[in-house]
Amino acid sequence: MSAYSRPNSPRPNSVRSSSGRSSSARPNVARRLPVRSRLVALGLGLAIAATGCAGAPGSGSSSASATGGAFPVSVNNxxxxxxxxxxxxxxVALNQGAIEEALALGVQKQMAGTAYLDDKVAxxxxxxxxxxxxxxxxALASYASAFSDKAVGTRDELEQQGIPTYLDPFACDNKADRAQVSFDNVWSSLGDIAKLFGQPGNATTVIDAQKTExxxxKQAKAGDGQKVFWWDSQTDTPFTGGNAGGPALVMQSVGATNAFADVDGAWANVPWEKVVAADPDVIVLADASWSTSQSKIDYISNDPALKNLKAVQNKRFITVPFSQTTPGATLVDGAKSVSDQLAALPR
Structure with a gap:
């Protein structure tokens, strides 16, 4: 399974690849999308309401004449x-991460639909x-599973139908083609998507604002001296952030120490015994409908051994929407949220 592929239904206790993966209230930042954009959700029978991320241009900026986009255009992907x-x-955007990228770039007027939310309706x-x-x-997607015979069709199949596709570079089927998870590569991907939509100027606006954010x-260093356990999901063997993914980038940005920085890859299952041995100062909880932050707090607060962790005893929990923990348009929002929440915790 691709590092960023995702099954067709939520699995709160499922095991994902240890090498990485791709996708709410967000902190107040400059140049936020001024309106809540509603896009038709394909096959779900509902509409998705979403807000823009850090640096999102206004919703009225998605015309080719405003940006001078020229076609045809090509990118390597x-x-x-x-x-x-x-x-x-x-x-059509086929995952929440792809939806967020479209909204961040202000191209919602060029959209016909969306599908598959991670935070609320996976x-x-x-x-x-x-x-x-x-x-x-x-069509654009955050997970390789979107472009499969079990979903909307393979990339080759869609190309034959005249439908070009874009897959987040962190989710490529071939590991050799996957981009290293970094903010620079997130911004490079946003630039590629903007180019394909004919909105290169919008990417510049978003990227400049995110760099400032x-x-x-980084200057705030809210996590200085704090050891953090990043808990994504699962209770039998917790799924945590390793040293090479979105959580690692966020922890580095806020100046915190990753309790599992010695674990290679973006994500990994670790035994609870190692969490106990690490005894973190802070626990960051990814929040999604298929693994809520509150369910994790309830579990760890009632376990005979885990409830004695100092982070649990001192109720030093931080909650971040799952979509802000993966490399994409809202990862900087995730870093800002973690930084603000760390600063608000009593020392």
Whole structure:
């Protein structure tokens, strides 16, 4: 399974790849999207309400004439060349991370639909038939599982239908093609997506604002002297952030010590005995409908051994939406949120 692939239904206690993966209230930041954009959710029978991330341009900025985007355009993506011949007007985003990227870049007026939220309604991908009914002219996804025969079709299949596709570079099927998880590569990906939408100027706006936000987080050093256990999900063997993914980047940015910095990869299952031995000062909890932060707090607070951890005794918990813990448009928002919450904790 790809490092960032995801099954078609939520699995609160499922095991994911240790090498990484891709996707709420957000902190107040400059140039936030001024309106809540509603996009049709394919195959889910509901509409998705979402806000922009740090640096998002206004919703009125998504016209080709405003940016001078020229077509055709091409980018390299996961070992293949993606060419968009005409500016997309009916694009479909197939994961929350891809939705957030579209909103961050202010291209919602060029969207036909979205599917598969991580934070709130991690349900399923649309069928090929439902996807086709949207008459998409471009599709983007955060997980390789979106472009499979069990979902909307493979990338080759869609290309043959005249539908170009883009997959987050951290989720490439071929490990050799995957980008290293870094803020620079997140911003590079946003630039590629903006180019494919004909909105290169929007990416510049977003990236500049996010760099300013991240510099402020680093200067604050809110996590200085704090050992952090990042708990994503699972109670039998906790799934935690290793030394090479979104959580690692956030912990480095706030100046905290990662309790499992010796674990290679973005994510890994670790035994509770090692958590007890680490005895972290702070526990960061990813919050999603399939593994809520409160359910994890309840579990760890009532376990005979874990309830004695100093972070539990002192109720030093931090909650972050799952979508802000993976490399993408809202990872800087996640770093800002963790920084603010660390600063608010009593020492």
């Amino acid at each position: 996961c070992g293949r060349t993606v060419t968009v011949k005409q500016q997309p007007t009916r694009a 349900d399923k991908y649309p069928t090929k038939e439902v996807f086709a009914q949207a008459k998409p002219d471009f 991240l510099d402020a987080v």
